Amino acid sequence: MLAESGGPWAIPWPCVHEFLSIVTNPRIWRKPTTLKQALDQVEAWIESPGLTLLAETGDHWPALRETLSRTRTSGPKVHDARVAAIATTHGVRELWTADRDFSRFPNLTVVNPAASAE
16 A cells, blocks of 8 residues: 555645545445544554645645646636645646546646556
8 A cells, every 4th residue: 555655655635635525424425434434544644654745835826727727627626626736836746546537637647546456
């Protein structure tokens, strides 16, 4: 697993928030993950020595504006553009996600870890 590899990896903070929102949501899951389990999982990631948590920098607005304009992203997909802009301002070039919507951002190579595990 990536977190246990010891190598460098990163999670944008908005992805942590989204993870917590999704896995604990009873409208999505018949038996959602408990809040304690979800928080413990985030704690385990944070304890990984190779993890960097990514947040907006002073360059975020120009990067977000450019990303939105270039890809004509609006509405609910703005959240994805936010993640993409955070990642690219930190030099991230490969994003691991099962969300195909991220393929709209040309500065990121999207890898679906679930697909590569099959």
